Amino acid sequence: MQCDDPVLGVGPLAADKLEQANINPKTGLATDYLNHFNEVVMLLEMLPAMPDCAEDVLDWAPLDYESHFEKSTFSDKQLAILAFHAAPVNLRTHLEQRVAQIDAAVTEAQDMLRKTPDPSLMADQIASLATNSIKPLISVASGVIHGHVEGEAIQLEGDEAQAEIDAMFA
Template sequence: MSATAQPSARDDRTTPQSTGLDPAARAAELKAANINPQTGLATDYLNHFNEAIMLLEMIPDMPECAEDFLQWAPLSYAEHFTASNFKARDLAIAAYESADPDIRAEFDQMTDTMTSILNEVSAAMRGAVQDTTKAKLAEEAIGWLKPLVAAAGGVINGGYGADVETILAA
C-alpha cells in the first residue's frame, strides 16, 4: 500500500480494487463460477453435507452402508474447495473469506451445527450394535440435517435471518 493510501474498513475483503475488476465484472466472474455475487458463497459446499445425508438415507434399507457413512469426515469450506475439482476453487475460497462477516457467521453457524450433528451421529453409530438402532439414528439425523441444508442454501442465495434453533425445533 502506498504511503498516501489509507486502509478502509473493507480492506480485509476481496474488493473490486484488490482483484483489479470493477464491481460489475467481479459480479459476473462470481456468477460464472456459480458463486453468489451478493453473498460470496457457493452452493457446491453443501454437496459435502448432501453426501453424508445420501449415505444416511441408505442405512435403513442397507445397514452395511453405515460403514460408508462412518468414513465421511467433516471439511471446512476452504478444505472442501481445496480438495475438490471445482473449477474456480481459489475464487470460491477468496469470495468466502471476503464475504460480509454477518452473512458468513450465519452460514458458518449452520454448517457448524450440521457438522456437530454428523459427528455426534457418527459417534453414536460407532457404538450401536443393532441395525435398527443405526437406522433410527440415520432417520433422526436426516430430519435435522435436511432443513439445515435448505436454510444454508437460502443464506447462500441471499436469504438471511434463519435461526438454527427454530429450524431444529420444527
C-alpha cells in the same frame, strides 16, 4: 488467484465471473460447499436399506468452507475461496454457525453408529435424524449462501454499504 483485499463485484470477483462459476455474486458464497453435507445425508438415509453404508458414514469428517474447496474438484475453487474472503462477515458467521450445527448432528449420527454392534439396529433412527434434523439445517445454510439470514437483511460493508446509501438518496 491472490488478491490483497478482495471486493465482491470488482476485478476477479466481478458479478459475471462469479455467476459463471456458480458463486452467488451478492454473497460471494457457493452452494457447492453443501455437497459435502448432502453426500453424508444421502448415506445416512440409505442405512435402513444398505447398512453396509455405515463405514462410509463413519469415514466422513467435517470440512470448513476453504478446506472443502481446496480438496474439491470444483473447477473454480480458488475463485470460490477468494470470494468467501470477500463475503460479508455476518453471512460467513451465520454460515459457520449453521455448519457447526450440521457437523454436530452428523457427529451424533456417527456416535450412534459407533455404539451399536449392528448398524441395522439404529438405521431407521439415524435416517430419521438425517431427514428431520440435518436436511433442514442444510436448507438454512443454503439460504445463508443465497443471502437469507434468519430475521435480518444482508448487512453490507464498506463501498457496498455506501452505494446502497447513495442509491436511496439518488
